[in-house]
Amino acid sequence: MKISVIGTGYVGLIQAVGLASFGFDVTGIDIDESKVKMLNNGVCPLYEDGLEKLLKKHVGNNLKFTTSYEETIDSDVIFLCVGTPQDKEGNTDLKYIFSAVEMLKKHFQSQKWLVIKSTVPIGTNRLLKERLTGYDIEIISNPEFLKEGVALKEFLNPERIVLGFDENDSSSKEILEKIYKNFKEKNIPFILTNYETSEMIKYASNAFLATKISFINELSKLADKTNADIKTVAYSMGLDDRIGKKFLNAGIGYGGSCFPKDVKSLIKQFEYNGVVPKIITATNSVNENQIKWFFGKIKNYYGNINGKTFAILGLAFKPDTDDLRESAGIKLIDLLLCEGAIIKGYDYIKQARENACNIYKSNASKPFHGSNFYVLDNLYDTVSNVDGIIITVEDNKLNYEDWSNIFNLASEKIIFDGKNILHKEKVEKFGFEYFGVGLK
Ligand SMILES: NC(=O)c1ccc[n+]([C@@H]2O[C@H](COP(=O)([O-])OP(=O)(O)OC[C@H]3O[C@@H](n4cnc5c(N)ncnc54)[C@H](O)[C@@H]3O)[C@@H](O)[C@H]2O)c1
Structure with missing residues (x-):
């Protein structure tokens, strides 16, 4: 054949x-x-x-x-x-x-x-x-x-x-x-069905996973205000096999080439058919706000970020890919650059670093980005002399880095972990001030 x-x-x-x-x-x-x-x-x-x-x-x-x-x-x-x-x-x-x-x-x-x-x-x-x-x-x-x-x-x-x-x-x-x-x-398992059911399965699956993420992200804001710990909440929820532990990590929101566009498309399909999509609309709006909320935390801490240098660890929308489409890391970089910050970006995947260089070089509508955005090929060079380290990828490899060395290299010993991936107690022991998403 x-x-x-x-x-x-x-x-x-x-x-x-x-x-x-x-x-x-x-x-x-x-x-x-x-x-x-x-x-x-x-x-x-x-x-x-x-x-x-x-x-x-x-x-x-x-x-x-x-x-x-x-x-x-x-x-x-x-x-x-x-x-x-x-x-x-x-x-x-x-x-x-x-x-x-x-x-x-x-x-x-x-x-x-x-x-x-x-x-x-x-x-x-x-x-x-x-x-x-x-x-x-x-x-x-x-x-x-x-x-x-x-x-x-x-x-x-x-x-x-x-x-x-x-x-x-x-x-x-x-x-x-x-x-x-x-x-x-x-x-x-093979699911043999008609066209419409098959098409809906795809959107339903992505929208459901996106909703799980937005659900925990919304809760993380309440946790932030109340001394509750969202990681413990999510872990305990996930032990119930009706809920499941995946897609319950609070962070700076979902990205990638599928979830954002598929959620929006599903909203439009509801509207086109005269049905009001309440849950999925909320999923989308929680996600769009999450990155701004996290950016607000960074701004609140520093007051003025103009001229501050940040290491961004994570350029692609998730680990082990070079795909930057709708990456939360890139969105955060844009917000920081717009307020005059200087960005040193790093991703474990070489092609993701190359793609990030291409985005900023070729984007004529944002000419100022070129001069304030640097991509480095080594994590330790990235964190050297920065005013803060911002984690934007959920990659456990980060926990195996030499945080004692990173502590010595960074000018300001501050970590904003947008994926709650680092072991908080461990980096705090080295002397870092650590801010996650909805952690006590
Ligand atoms: N990327 C994912 O993780 C993923 C997962 C599930 C479903 N999908 C869906 O699969 C589809 C493809 O996604 P992708 O991420 O592979 O897209 P992509 O942008 O990576 O690839 C699309 C490719 O199609 C080519 N192309 C465009 N028009 C063409 C034409 N007329 N003839 C031949 N080639 C043409 C482009 O040059 C490009 O190489 C999308 O509908 C996406 O929503 C993607």
Whole structure:
């Protein structure tokens, strides 16, 4: 069976390389020529643990990349993994989906199965089906649930496979079960349903996780005022298996390429359908305020931050990724720079540091950022001579750093931990003044 994957970003590249590792003949298609060139040379344009090694193993054998849609002619199955960003109002912008489908249409000559992995609003798969009336093509909704940072591991061991079909489609189930045979053998749950349910599962999952985060973040503000300790509260809540301990760490709010845009899109989908989304609206507004609230804590402490130098530890939106989209660290950097602070930024992932340099160099609307924002390749250089250390990534590696050395290097011995990741007692023992989120 021949497979094409359209869009070789975080989702598409994992899908292409992962399916090649299952033995399929895979062609990855992207409009970005430089990305395609890098991939054909076995170089990964994004950071994901283990991905480049697997890419190198398969590229030139049963995996290739191209910008030409013509290559899809002899593919049986095409996975659509292009981006679905938000527009100015928060709706999902489907322009990449529609343009990919228009390009594909020119090369539909035999029967094909088009699998939509991109996150799309409820109703989109049916709309695409209508747009492709007259073509011998089946559309299957197969939302993606990968977690950046552990994406390859997740691809090989997913928690579930969700497939949404058209009611009159009798061939797709067998085709998809063939492709995902490895998962069937591992007894990974398959949810076979209609388009709309499949589409809603994706938004419901992300919105629920985002709500858990906003819930604990809202509580953290009350903890801050009352001497309650949010870490102990969250830990104790999490021991109840109806609640679960994940996504209950208070901090500076969620970011990334999915939660913020998917939550906003879901709000818009409610509104479009005349239903008032109370919980999800609150999830979004709590999240948008959380970073400002934390920034307020920093400002309150210093009074005036103009000319103060801060080390920001964490540039990407989470550990082990280079993805800076909607990163809370970057948002905080923007707030600090706007008030005249000088920022020394660091991330454990080299590509995240490179991406941060690119953002600030290329952002013409914020010319002043260039001079006050530095990215350093070493954590200890980053914390040297700063007026404060701000943690913006939930990475336990930070606890294994030499905090005694860091104490000596920093000018002011102050830590603002926006992820409550450091062991408070330990750094306080070294003499740091420590501020977390909702800690006693
Ligand atoms: N990143 C994640 O963690 C994640 C997880 C689950 C679901 N998703 C969803 O998956 C989709 C893709 O996300 P992503 O993070 O991989 O996006 P991305 O921006 O990293 O990648 C999209 C890729 O599509 C390419 N592209 C755009 N238009 C194209 C076209 N017409 N033809 C060929 N290629 C084209 C772009 O050049 C880019 O390489 C989105 O809908 C997203 O919401 C993402």
